[in-house]
Amino acid sequence: MGGVREVTSRICHRMRRHLWLIGCVMAHALSSSLLAEAARSHCDPGLQAAGARAIAYAERGDRCEGIYAQEVSGALRIVSFTRRSSNYRFSAERASLLRWPGVESGREVEVRASGLRRKLHYRMDTKRPSHPPAYTWPSDVLAQLELSRSEVGLLASTEQPVGEAMRRIVLPLDVTPTARPAEAAASASEYSVVLLCTLELQEVYVTLRALDVNGKPGRVLREGVGLDHGFYPAERPIVFRIPYSELDGGRMFSLSIGADLKNGEPRVVPEIVFLHAEPGR
Structure with missing residues (x-):
């Protein structure tokens, strides 16, 4: 027992x-x-949502998107780097297709959208796998805000080895409505770069340089060239172009932006490195 x-x-x-x-x-x-x-949170912890609004900056499935509380800053920054494309109105029934140049598998691509309309503090942030090199972006929030393509800046970037160091690389985006044939992108012949500053500027200067495969500086394409727009009001997008013909078949380039405030005080955007390649290549 x-x-x-x-x-x-x-x-x-x-x-x-x-x-x-x-x-x-x-x-x-x-x-x-x-x-x-x-x-996996896509939200930028440095942004505060704009109260209890239905379209406040918040997690929305595969992205964080909406209106945030106003930033107080005098910084000059690049808010968009895209292949030049036609303008269109965002619609809740029609998403947008974002495509970027191909990079190493296993990398994460950060995509950010910023409102360019004055006094509209809109942002979208998402983190996507590098492959496939595309993201179908829902347009419901954009449609509620009655925005068009020209009123939204888009910037994509990733980290990858360049020479012996890891560097953040800007990936120019191709942006089209999913309902429109993607062949429209093939007609693009230049990049559109958009800057924003919360203060009025006197002049903006651009330096563009080719880089070799190890990230070493090569030929200077522009050095401190003024945009000569004449008038740079605060919180208004400053747009300039980089024609593909100027890049002369290279793949990697550095871009530096400097500016003088109205009172003569200088402002500088940290140098960026970008890839020049067809989406997915």
Whole structure:
């Protein structure tokens, strides 16, 4: 009789141990899942959502998008780097297709949209796998804000090795409505770069240089060339073009932007590196 009790006790002990182990594994899996979900957040922690508005900056499935509280900054920044394309009105029934040049598999591409309309503090942030080199962007929020393509800046970037160092690389975006044939992108012959500054500027200067495969500086294509727009009001987009013909078949380039405020004080945009290639290549 005692032997039976001993066997039964051992079985119960093993069952309790197995249940405890299973519980630990499940708890770890749940914890890992929650951590992974938190890590996948697309929202910029530096932005504050604009109150309880229905279209406030917040997680929306595969992206974070909406209106945020006003930033107070005198910084000059690049808010858009795209292949030049035609303008169109965003519609809730028609998404936009964003495509970028091909980069190494396994990389993460950060895509950011910024409102260019004065006093409209709109942003969209998403993190996409580098392959496939495209993102279908829902237009419901954009349609609610009654925005058109020319009123939204788009910037994509990734980190990849260049020579012996990791560098953040800007990937020029091709932007088309999904309902429109993508062949329209093939007619593009230049890049459109958009700057924004919260202060009025006196002049903006552009330096463009070719880089070799290791990121070493090569031929200077523009050096401190003024845009000569004449008038640069605060919070108004400053647009300039880079024709493909100017890049002369190269693949990697650096772009530096400098500016003088109306009072003569200088402003500088940190140098960026961008790839010159067809979407997906």
